[in-house]
Amino acid sequence: MLFWTDHARDSSDDICEHFDVQEEFFQARSKEFQGWFGAYWVKTHAESEKVPDSFTAMHLAAYAGLSWLLSKLMESGRASDIHSRDSLGNQPLLWAAMNGHIQAVQFLLARGAQTAAKTNEGVTALYWAANNGHASIIQQLLNKSANCRPKDKIKWTPLHRAAFNGDTWVARVILDGDADIEAKDGTKWTTLMRAAINGDMEVVRLLLARDANAKTKDMEGCTPMHHAALKGHASIVKLLIERGADSEDRDNDGWTAVQLASWNGHEKTVRYLLKNGANVHSRADNGWTALYQATWNGHATAVGLLLKGGADPNETDDEGETPLHQAAWRGHPAVTKLLLEEDADINLRDRTGQTALHQAASNGSKSVVQLLLDEGADPRVEDDDDRKPHSLAEENFHHQIAKVLRDRETEVYGHEVLPDTNNIPQTSLPDSHVDSAIIAILSADPETAVIEAYGQAGYSTPSKVTTVKEGKISVHFMKTGPDGEMFKGEHESLTAIHSAVPSLCPKSVAHGKLSDSPGYFLLTEFIDMEAVVDGSQSRGLSLAQKLAKLHSSPTLIPAGFSRPVFGFPVMTCVGRTLQNNAWSRSWPKFFAENRLRAVCSLVEKNHGSDPDLTSLLDRVVKEVVPRLLGDGHLGGRQGVQPALVHGDLWSGNKTRGRVGGKGGMEEVIFDAGSCFAHSEYELGIMRMFGGFSAGFFNEYHRLIPKTVPKNEYDDRLALYGLYQWLNHYALFSGGYREDALDCMEKLVSKYGKDEGEGEGSSSS
Numbered sequence: 001m002l003f004w005t006d007h008a009r010d011s012s013d014d015i016c017e018h019f020d021v022q023e024e025f026f027q028a029r030s031k032e033f034q035g036w037f038g039a040y041w042v043k044t045h046a047e048s049e050k051v052p053d054s055f056t057a058m059h060l061a062a063y064a065g066l067s068w069l070l071s072k073l074m075e076s077g078r079a080s081d082i083h084s085r086d087s088l089g090n091q092p093l094l095w096a097a098m099n100g101h102i103q104a105v106q107f108l109l110a111r112g113a114q115t116a117a118k119t120n121e122g123v124t125a126l127y128w129a130a131n132n133g134h135a136s137i138i139q140q141l142l143n144k145s146a147n148c149r150p151k152d153k154i155k156w157t158p159l160h161r162a163a164f165n166g167d168t169w170v171a172r173v174i175l176d177g178d179a180d181i182e183a184k185d186g187t188k189w190t191t192l193m194r195a196a197i198n199g200d201m202e203v204v205r206l207l208l209a210r211d212a213n214a215k216t217k218d219m220e221g222c223t224p225m226h227h228a229a230l231k232g233h234a235s236i237v238k239l240l241i242e243r244g245a246d247s248e249d250r251d252n253d254g255w256t257a258v259q260l261a262s263w264n265g266h267e268k269t270v271r272y273l274l275k276n277g278a279n280v281h282s283r284a285d286n287g288w289t290a291l292y293q294a295t296w297n298g299h300a301t302a303v304g305l306l307l308k309g310g311a312d313p314n315e316t317d318d319e320g321e322t323p324l325h326q327a328a329w330r331g332h333p334a335v336t337k338l339l340l341e342e343d344a345d346i347n348l349r350d351r352t353g354q355t356a357l358h359q360a361a362s363n364g365s366k367s368v369v370q371l372l373l374d375e376g377a378d379p380r381v382e383d384d385d386d387r388k389p390h391s392l393a394e395e396n397f398h399h400q401i402a403k404v405l406r407d408r409e410t411e412v413y414g415h416e417v418l419p420d421t422n423n424i425p426q427t428s429l430p431d432s433h434v435d436s437a438i439i440a441i442l443s444a445d446p447e448t449a450v451i452e453a454y455g456q457a458g459y460s461t462p463s464k465v466t467t468v469k470e471g472k473i474s475v476h477f478m479k480t481g482p483d484g485e486m487f488k489g490e491h492e493s494l495t496a497i498h499s500a501v502p503s504l505c506p507k508s509v510a511h512g513k514l515s516d517s518p519g520y521f522l523l524t525e526f527i528d529m530e531a532v533v534d535g536s537q538s539r540g541l542s543l544a545q546k547l548a549k550l551h552s553s554p555t556l557i558p559a560g561f562s563r564p565v566f567g568f569p570v571m572t573c574v575g576r577t578l579q580n581n582a583w584s585r586s587w588p589k590f591f592a593e594n595r596l597r598a599v600c601s602l603v604e605k606n607h608g609s610d611p612d613l614t615s616l617l618d619r620v621v622k623e624v625v626p627r628l629l630g631d632g633h634l635g636g637r638q639g640v641q642p643a644l645v646h647g648d649l650w651s652g653n654k655t656r657g658r659v660g661g662k663g664g665m666e667e668v669i670f671d672a673g674s675c676f677a678h679s680e681y682e683l684g685i686m687r688m689f690g691g692f693s694a695g696f697f698n699e700y701h702r703l704i705p706k707t708v709p710k711n712e713y714d715d716r717l718a719l720y721g722l723y724q725w726l727n728h729y730a731l732f733s734g735g736y737r738e739d740a741l742d743c744m745e746k747l748v749s750k751y752g753k754d755e756g757e758g759e760g761s762s763s764s
Contacts, residue, residue: 002040005064021072026057033057046588046626053087062092062108065101074111082113089120097125097141100134105141115146123152130158132753135169142177149178154611155185163191163207166200166749171207181212186611188218196236197227198745204236214245221252229257229273230738232266237273247278254285262290262306263735265299274309281310287317295323295339298332303339313344320351328356328372331365336372346377353383361389361405364398369405379409397455399530434465437515438478438523444469451478459486459576464526475526475661476509484520487511489572489579491522493674496644500553504546505669506659525660527668543654543667544696548703551643551679558583564642564676566590572673574648574724575731577602581675587640588629591681592621595723602730613737616744619752620722627751628716634678636708642676649682651691680707684720715750718743 025032037060041051052059058081061069070092073081085091093113096104105125109115118124126146129137138158142148151157156164159179162171171191175181184190192212195203204224208214217223225245228236237257241247247257258278261269270290274280283289291311294302303323307313314322324344327335336356340346347355357377360368369389373379379389387395390405434449444467454464460481467474479487494508506525513520541549555564561583567590568581580598584590600617604610627633634640646653646669653671658664686692706713722743729736 002036002043005040005060005066008069009065019069019072021057021069021076021078026073033060046592046622046630049622052090054084055086056081056084058082058084058092059086059090059095062101062104063095063099065096065099065104067101067103067107070104070107079111082108082111083117085117089118091117091125093117094119094125094128097134097137098128098132100129100132100137102134102137102140105137109140109144115141115144118150121153122150124150127152127158127161130167130170130174131161131165133165133167133170135167135173138170138173138177142173146177148174149180149183151183151185154615155183156615157183157185157191159183159191160185160189160194163194163200163203164198165752166195166198166203168200168202168206171203175206175210181207181210182216184216184218186609187220189612190216190218190224192216192224193218193222193227196224196233196240197231198749199228199231199233199236201233201235201239204239208239208243214240214243215249217249217251221250223249223251225249225257226251226255226260229266229269230260230264231742232261232264232269234266234268234272237261237269241276247273247276248282250282250284254283256282256290258282259284259288259290259293262294262299262302263297265294265297265302267299267301267305270294270302270305274305280306281312281315287319289315291315291323292317292326295326295332295335296330298327298330298335300332300334300338303335307338307342313339313342314348316350320349322348322350322356324348324356325350325354325359328360328365328368329363331360331363331368333365333367333371336368340371340375346372346375347381349381349383352385353381355381355389357381357389357405358383358387358392361398361401362392362396364393364396364401366398366401366404369393369401373404373408379405379412433516434467435514435516435521437512438465438521439467440515441510441523442467442469442474442476444474459483459573460522465523475528477506477524477526479522480514480519482519483573483576484511484513485571485578486573486576487520487522489570490672492568492570493572493647493672494524494670496556496674497550497646497669497672500644501546501550503541503659503663503666503668504550505672524670527655527657527659527670528661529655529657541667542699543669544699545703546667547649547682548700551645551682551704553644555642555644555676561585566642566676566678567594568675572647572675574673574727577727577731579647579673579675586631587634587642587678588625588631590677591629591720591723592625596621596625596726599723599726599730603726606730607733610737613741616741616748617726619748620719620744623753624719624747624751628712628719628747629678633709634707634716640678640707643679643682645674645677645679645682647673647675647677647682648685650685650689654691678707679704680713680716681720684717684722685724687717688721688724715747719747722747 024030037055038051058073058078061073082092093108096108115125126138126141126148148158159171159174162174182190192207195207214224225237225240225247228240250256258270258273261273281289291306294306316322324339327339349355357372357379360372382388390402393402393405434451439446439449448468450466451463455462460479463478465476465478488511491508491511494505497505498507506527509523511522557564565583565585566587567583571581572579580594596617600614631639648671649669654669656665656667659666659668722740725736725740725743729740
């Protein structure tokens, strides 16, 4: 019976009479034992956790908490096994402490088990007991003079673990055992910082009562006050101030507590700090005040509090920009309105001569453009490069906004304003030579072929290619750049999507190496977003319907497999991140290894070692992924089937247009980095970055219901969104690290071993 140890633990001690430890099963390296234990381990642990080798019967008895079996093994002459180490470096005592088996711990300690013994990862039994919340076992270990100060590889002590987990009782027991309350981990975080950022008031109270330093700083110059303010834990901020913390302390970037609270829009914390004397005019190293930070992220209530607290709406940063410039650029109409009500100068210019109207027009913030015009913004103002707001709108393909600006100038100032043709791609004026590789693919006339810039360059250079063949004009979209692997992945992605739902994306014509210059290309059908067509030509399917059709289309069965699996035939890209799509039968394994761990490696490559992030990600992979996505749990007994997904579907990768010069206007998607995945994986980035209405999701889920368990739907989407947070941090740095950490902390607090069902419990 596979789970005999669980039944034996719950039975009376006389069960031991039925076991003979001299049998082959209990002997070292027994094939029977190894076979059973391997099957048991797979059912009770995450796939990422390898079955330990050299696992003796003594290890098993301690692991399972079978004190009577420990006794029989000792009596049979195996006393030396009490100090044996398995392939993980674990002695029996560590397994008993880790799993909370106090009688087994007492038995082993009474017979000389070593409290100082460490695993291959450098941790002790007391460390694991602290991590898993076993206070009574910690006390037993301390009674045997166990050291409560040793650190693991990322320099976390048992007290760090207790603080991170919000376990007040464990923290108190460890502190009574002479723990170092000021010990710092690899990022120079103390236990007080851990508790402060997690919002664990009782742990914070305990640490302060034991004289924890409220002013100490980590490697980024942050104090516990900074961490609490960043997360909006107002009651902890209050307690820290009462214990002598300074709200005006600056981190390495010059940010104060009120600036961090404003950045994340934590109204209660902002209000408390302002009421208690926080300097509303304090500037970070880039010249930003708290008002800039609240404005940037669109936190209107925080902006209102700061303005009432004396913030100056016309104060400029190092670039000469005011908060109004920021609100306009970011497209925050509510914040824009608040600033204008407090007499923000609507026509103030920054160092490049641009007004807020320039910023809104350039970035396509239509509602802000209209608001600024209604409040008296002057559309005639030219920047230092002689560009009016409508010129910037045209440059960035916001043609409707450009028309609004031209019409307002005509209406108010009495003269017609024509489009700025210098900023609109002209189909009659070739920008450069069309590569002969493209001419050959399209069998076109090289003398009449035209290529022109189209859109903004990023990881590739986009262009519009117009060719003539036998008197017929054709228009295509092309990307060029140095990364042929990226274009190959996008070609295969678009081809797969187009084959499943032809109206959902442009058809990819070809990809390959340019002939006349270095680099590679991707050639697709052209999406005309400004086509004027007869409405009767539209095929009528909404984007939600098309996406549901894509996710329910038959999937590929790769060579060597008997059923559909997760992955993709080639590597694909999200941004410039190359994704490993190696085939896997298991969705949780694919997501954990090919997405989360892979992108974590990229983070370390781009930004250096980050023990805080990697340790938290390790918990997500080992605890949260099996709990939420485990085989037999996600989707119930039927599990989940691989679905073809776009892979990078945010609002910037969808539009409405006429594709390939045929049919009507369609809802289409592009810039794909596909794979076969759980269909809800697609929804993670869509929910995370917005741009898809509640109506969209309702329509989609009428066609494809939420996967069971439905009550975990939001948390699954957050878990899938984590990959995107980490990828954005790897590519762009900035605040995405905090977004990723926040996401992981919430998932671990809810589904980690300490507060959930435990690893593997959902699939056993």
